[in-house]
Amino acid sequence: MSAAAEVQRTAAVDLGALLDAGDGAVVTLVAGGTRLAAHRAVLEERSPVFRAMFQHDTLEASCGEVRITDVEGPVLRQLLSYMYTLQAPQLTDTARELLTAADRYGLSALKAACEQQVAAQLEVETAAAAAVLAVRHSCPSLTAAAIHFIRSQTHKVMATQGWADAMRSCPEHLIEVSRLLSEPPAEARSLSQQERGRRLIEAAEQGAVEQLRELLAAGADVGAREEQWGSSWTALHWAAGRGHVAAASCLVGAGAEVDARTSLEQQTPLHWAAVSGHAGVVRLLVAASADLNARDRLGQTPLHLAAEEGHAGAAAELLLAGADRGARDKDGWTPLYLARERGNQELVDMLTQR
Numbered sequence: 001m002s003a004a005a006e007v008q009r010t011a012a013v014d015l016g017a018l019l020d021a022g023d024g025a026v027v028t029l030v031a032g033g034t035r036l037a038a039h040r041a042v043l044e045e046r047s048p049v050f051r052a053m054f055q056h057d058t059l060e061a062s063c064g065e066v067r068i069t070d071v072e073g074p075v076l077r078q079l080l081s082y083m084y085t086l087q088a089p090q091l092t093d094t095a096r097e098l099l100t101a102a103d104r105y106g107l108s109a110l111k112a113a114c115e116q117q118v119a120a121q122l123e124v125e126t127a128a129a130a131a132v133l134a135v136r137h138s139c140p141s142l143t144a145a146a147i148h149f150i151r152s153q154t155h156k157v158m159a160t161q162g163w164a165d166a167m168r169s170c171p172e173h174l175i176e177v178s179r180l181l182s183e184p185p186a187e188a189r190s191l192s193q194q195e196r197g198r199r200l201i202e203a204a205e206q207g208a209v210e211q212l213r214e215l216l217a218a219g220a221d222v223g224a225r226e227e228q229w230g231s232s233w234t235a236l237h238w239a240a241g242r243g244h245v246a247a248a249s250c251l252v253g254a255g256a257e258v259d260a261r262t263s264l265e266q267q268t269p270l271h272w273a274a275v276s277g278h279a280g281v282v283r284l285l286v287a288a289s290a291d292l293n294a295r296d297r298l299g300q301t302p303l304h305l306a307a308e309e310g311h312a313g314a315a316a317e318l319l320l321a322g323a324d325r326g327a328r329d330k331d332g333w334t335p336l337y338l339a340r341e342r343g344n345q346e347l348v349d350m351l352t353q354r
Contacts, residue, residue: 026039050105118133274314277313298329298330
């Protein structure tokens with residue numbers, strides 16, 4: 001430890017002992033039923049608010065008693081302890097209240113420490129309150145952490161009582177939180193359009209819904225294509241082929257073309273969902289008015305592919321929506337023929353039932 005750091009540590013410890021002793025105190029801080037003796041010189045040194053209070057002809061300066069109306073007794077004790085020791089308390093249950101008090105009395109280092117504590121405690125139920133707190137008290141690091149957390153599970157957070165309470169008690173701050181949620185991150189805004197498209201397709205393949213939203217908000221082309229092996233396909237193809245229902249829903253909601261074709265095979269996202277057996281995505285695309293009987297380069301419909309690969313769940317969704325069970329591909333084969341060829345009795349029964 002350097003000499004300077006040792007002097008600072010010793011001074012903080014000595015002031016902490018002075019607080020406990022109360023010797024020579026000339027100011028009394030009052031919060032509700034809590035009365036704390038403090039040294040005016042320490043308050044002036046640590047807080048610009050107390051300094052201004054005592055250097056002017058105020059009631060507090062003349063009577064030596066300061067009434068704190070917006071801070072609870074235990075929090076006031078923590079605030080005062082910090083001013084004497086410069087040690088931020090690790091008390092998770094009062095971090096928010098202490099942050100508010102630190103901001104009120106100009107203790108920037110304590111405020112920053114409280115920001116970190118609140119950010120570390122983020123939960124679905126309390127995220128809205130933390131975000132409102134961050135906006136109200138201009139806390140950049142906590143704001144960023146809270147917005148990132150809420151974006152990762154927006155629907156869950158907005159369904160909580162905490163969000164409802166914030167909407168009722170702090171509507172102006174929640175409006176700002178909502179604005180920040182809809183604003184794309186700086187990184188996404190700085191990307192080229194080509195890079196946004198590349199990342200959009202990558203996010204769709206991975207099912208990274210939050211990243212999809214950020215990129216779309218930043219202006220990514222929902223119809224961007226990836227080209228490989230002589231063909232090209234869209235982000236919705238990838239989401240459908242991987243079975244990412246939420247990602248596919250996000251893309252469809254953003255205007256993705258549900259019947260977009262791969263350039264070589266001429267397959268739609270519904271073909272990709274069917275051949276991979278993702279019944280949930282099939283259901284989503286059907287609800288989005290995807291062409292049930294779209295033909296690929298070989299004349300096969302999504303039902304052909306589901307039958308050929310033995311995906312009964314996907315086939316059931318297609319049949320329920322009205323897919324043509326008698327459609328023939330370029331070789332004249334029907335989905336029923338393919339199911340029989342593969343020996344899949346469940347699909348055979350399904351395709352022969354009316």
